[in-house]
Amino acid sequence: MDHLTIIEIILRSRRKFFTEIRQQIDVPQKIRAMLLSCLVFLAIYGLVMGASHSVEQAVASFVKLPVLFLATLAICTPSLHFFNILFGSKQTMLQTIALILTAISTTAVLLFSLAPITFFFLISSSQYDFFKLLNVLFFALAGFLGVFFLRQGMQITTETEDEREGLKTRRLIFVFWIILYGFVGSQMAWTLHPYIGEPSLPFRLFDNWGGNFYSDVLWSLNVLLH
Secondary structure, three states: OOHHHHHHHHHHOHHHHHHHHHOOOOHHHHHHHHHHHHHHHHHHHHHHHHOOOOHHHHHHHHHHHHHHHHHHHHHHHHHHHHHHHHOOOOOOHHHHHHHHHHHHHHHHHHHHHHHHHHHHHHHHOOOHHHHHHHHHHHHHHHHHHHHHHHHHHHHHOOOOHHHOOOHHHHHHHHHHHHHHHHHHHHHHHHHHOOOOOOOOOOOOOOOOOOOOHHHHHHHHHHHHHO
């Protein structure tokens, strides 16, 4: 399996891909391939984001963006897995990881596809708050579509009769888990910021000046509109 082309398999043949996960066909190999593709695509997008500030920020974001997504994966996977088991799921931990990685892989490749647009605005616009909000919009769009693929995967992998027990409860748990995943991801993003770097400030690996992700977005939006 070509690691960097697995995302095309997910996008073109998603039902076959998710069915193989349900049947536990080459799940470890799929996980390794998705992990590698996530690392590459997210690192490239991080590099473009950080390039708006300095070489140091570009290198830092090159590392921090993959860490952001994979750390969120590590934090949130156990809750989804064990709550699903509690209400009748027969999935293994590897299957759960593989399903969540399909969402992250989809998000990563969509961000990668948006990197040229991000780079265009990087070189054509000098307004920091606009560039930051543009990236927030791209992350929200790519993340939403990634979750859509995860939802499809969860549906396909629970089509067998022995997965019917507690199915409605598990669907409700999945909705709450998505909300939790979003909050954990945004807080992790805030913990690891900056990724772009404010032009008037020197390079900082981390910025722990208080606040939170949502207040920062609202502040940037207010600055942009005024």
